[in-house]
Amino acid sequence: MPPTALARQHNDPSFPSVWEELRWRGLVQVSTDEEALAAALAGGPITAYCGFDPTAPSLHLGHLTQLLVLRRLQLAGHRPLGLVGGSTGLIGDPRPSSERVLHTKELVxxxxxxxxxxxxxxxxxxxxxxxxxxDNLDWTAPLSAIDFLRDIGKHYRIGTMLKKDAVAARLNSEAGISYTEFSYQILQGYDFLELYRSRGCVLQTGGSDQWGNLTSGIDLIRRAEGAAVHAIGTPLITDSEGRKFSKSEGTAVWLDPAQTSPYAFFQFWLNTSDADVVSRLKVFTFLTREEIEDLERTSTERPGAREAQRRLAWEVTALVHGDAAADAARDASAALFGTGDLASIDEGTLEAALAELPRAAGAVGDRLDVLLVASGLAKSNSDARRAAAQGGVSVNNRRVDDEDAVLTEADLLHGRFAVLRRGKRNLAAVVPG
Known part of the structure; x- marks a missing residue:
């Protein structure tokens, strides 16, 4: 994590315990016995883990929730384990719809x-x-099939395994389910058992859609060791249509800047609805309760200012990409949708920002009315010329009132781009042809 973002994190003095804070932030949708879990978290340092399967070259928004839960536990004095599923990634957590594609060992x-x-x-x-x-491959790879069946498989009951939501959904589908994916819950349960034995781990966190896999480990530890351990299932983060942000849903917001640019990442949070912004602040920032409640009041009293959304966008972008990237994304957004200096935006951030806009291929000497039509900002050349004559057209936030204007060398930002605007909010990019 960028050092500046890490340094800003702290325990919130508003809460007597990390359990109370997790609950206030809406991070507990389901859990094992609440009283016992609260006592465990209050009784001294414990070890907790969350697993991240390598099903893509990057984590995404759904994983960010878990990363921040681990960090909150660590700030409260507990020891976090980050598990990367070198073995479970080779198998694949069963989806409700269809079998996963098995990737090569080298790619995984x-x-x-x-x-x-x-x-x-x-x-x-x-x-x-x-x-x-x-990495769970470290303890899974040396295990023979016979040992796995004798030492781990004997503790599982088929009836219980069939009741898991994802398994039940697949059994009732045309696709069915392979033994490979059916065995996933055993592998994840074995992870918890191994971490309990080797590191004293007594808590696993994950999304609520993983509850069946989380309880797999709890049941295995109870049967194999006679011990009680804990799990927390966090709510899924969904869009306005109730879909979770994930690779399988095609709605992933990636943490890798090569897959979701810091600017696009910033804009995602900036576009948070008024109904969701407070809950997002609670889950995805380390702002205190007092700070969030102040932003909630501001959002209610002056919703048009979108102060809560702007703070949310900056804080989460800084956590994931660093302060400098968050500043650049904020400045680029202000310049594009305000009157800021577009020339001051670095080339990479500007290119990422323009990728979000309608575009037209253009070069020095091209007529602006033609570019306005090509970009979709005008219906016809006459419409474009009329808009320019009325003062409704700008290039790089500089008003152009000459209906015969052309694109000049001076108009090209970083020698490559120009930003067309019609009216206050209609933008398009001119890019090399």
């Missing part, structure tokens, strides 16, 4: 390295609550 190994680096940025690996990274 590459993704393990990439995901591990991302997880490490959100945890502190020094001090009394130092985090540790683990």
């Amino acid at each position: 190994a590459d993704w393990v390295a990439a995901v591990r680096t991302q997880v490490e940025r959100f945890l502190d690996f020094e001090g009394p609550a130092a985090a540790e990274m683990v």
